[in-house]
Amino acid sequence: MTGTDFTQGWVNGWIIAIVLINLLGCLWLLWWTRKRPEDHIAEGESMGHSFDGIEELNNPLPHWWLNLFYFTIAFAFIYLTLYPGWGDAKGMLGWTSHNQWEMEVEKANNRFDRVFKDYAAIPVEELAKDPQAVKIGQRLFGNNCALCHGSDARGNLGYPNLVDNDWLYGGSADQIVASITHGRNAMMPPGGGLPMTEQDVLDMTAYVLTLSGRKGSGNADAAKAKFAVCSACHGADGTGNPALGGPNLTDNIWLYGGTEKAIIETLTLGRQGKMPAFKDTLGEEKIHVLAAYVYSLSM
Ligand code: HEC
Ligand code: HEC
Known part of the structure; x- marks a missing residue:
């Protein structure tokens, strides 16, 4: 809902009327309670009303105080003309909460x-x-x-x-x-690109485990020769290849876990880690x- 949807037709006139009546009402009240020359009662004397032991004395408001009131009313008229206030009028300064926000965002961005x-x-x-x-x-x-x-x-x-x-x-x-x-974009194909039986996977897993000084249930020696296929991405000695993102397999730091089970899963399913590009964002x-x-x- 925008401001103009809200203050349509009579609502708009209604708001202006209420604001005007209030401001003019204040003016009238000030005028009506001012010190009148026809009052012949001296300052500080009784006005002739008393109630419950409280007596009304003639103590008019001091001038500076009254002037302050007139000033606030004048201020209201000026303010309402400069800023949006008369119904849906935009105000002479063209201020909106939205453009103030935009200015502040721009200032922060510049900084x-x-x-x-x-x-x-x-x-x-x-x-x-x-x-x-x-x-x-x-x-x-x-x-x-x-x-x-x-x-x-x-x-x-x-x-x-x-x-x-x-x-x-x-x-x-x-x-x-x-x-x-x-x-x-990492590309670790299933089986390292080799077709592998379950036994092949078990043997290769055992070989990978030896690279970080451990043992698996498969036959590491049977897989050793096949590691040549892996070396393109992991290096001949298994210490990795940063050009392709092939992890070091000898340092016991694992991206997908270094247990026998995790390595079997890596070899069976392959791994395709994706790091999004942030160039545009x-x-x-x-x-x-x-x-x-x-x-x-x-x-
Ligand atoms: C959607 C998930 C995701 C988000 C978001 C992400 N990254 Fe990554 N990031 C990854 C993955 C996954 C990798 C590893 C890619 C692989 O497997 O080869 C990675 C790799 C990296 C690397 C290379 C690490 C290495 O060992 O060489 C750096 C550096 C990095 N991210 C920094 C960041 C920064 C900085 C941000 C934020 C601007 C970020 N990443 C946001 C998922 C994410
Ligand atoms: C085409 C390149 C390529 C080949 C060939 C390849 N890998 Fe990978 N390998 C990768 C990449 C890249 C990763 C990291 C995957 C990721 O970040 O998502 C990986 C991850 C792994 C991991 C998981 C490492 C960790 O830290 O969790 C193991 C284990 C692994 N490879 C073993 C092998 C074995 C064994 C072979 C050979 C049978 C092989 N890889 C062949 C590229 C390759």
Whole structure:
């Protein structure tokens, strides 16, 4: 409902009439109670009325007090003409609560634009040492990233921990900026792209477990040769490949869990982690500050 819907036709005239009657009524009251020359009773003398032991004396309001009243009434007329007040009249200043809000938003944007512009000139590694910038980055993180990575950035099953200095795609400033700007689409095909029987999966799982010094129920030696297929994305020694986001399988830090059961599931179903791109929603300057925050977490 807009203002004009509400103050249609007679309602509009009604409001104007009520406002006018009130203001003019006040004026009339002041005039009516003023000191009249035909009153011959001296100031401080009795007016001749008394009730219940209380007597009315002739004590007119002081002039300054009366003038204040006249002033407030004049003020009301001026105010109602400048601002919307006479029914749905817009007021000479054209003020609305909406355009005041817009002006304040613009003022805030201008201020933050300047802050982000200043930060954009500072390298991410330097900015990560600026407590004010890190705080702004943390707030952006809370609004845009915490949903998946957790408010403490420690991640969750399938969502990488960003504070542990273990990186899928690399932890340099440029690599972090690239992750946020363009997003990341991981592609781990079922069986690593090889057709695998259940026994093959069990054997390969056993081999993967040996990479972090453990043992599985399958035959690791039987799978060893097949790991050549995996090495394209995980490296020949299993320490990962940041170009493709292939995780390090030797460090006992797991994105999807490191139990035998979890690894069997990874090999059977494959994994396709998706990190959305923020290029369009946040823009370069905010991503720069966010990257500084993420960088600061593992400094
Ligand atoms: C919809 C969930 C989601 C949101 C929202 C999200 N991320 Fe991610 N992010 C992921 C996933 C999933 C990955 C891992 C992709 C993969 O599996 O390869 C990831 C990866 C990353 C990486 C790379 C980590 C590494 O180890 O190399 C960074 C850095 C990152 N995210 C930062 C952010 C930041 C900063 C934001 C907020 C602007 C954000 N993410 C928002 C899901 C999300
Ligand atoms: C085409 C590239 C590619 C190949 C080939 C590949 N992987 Fe992967 N693998 C990935 C990627 C990328 C991820 C991360 C998935 C994600 O982030 O969603 C992954 C994840 C995994 C994980 C889960 C790691 C964790 O931290 O939870 C395991 C285990 C794994 N791969 C084992 C293998 C094995 C064993 C093979 C060979 C049979 C193999 N992968 C072949 C790309 C590959």
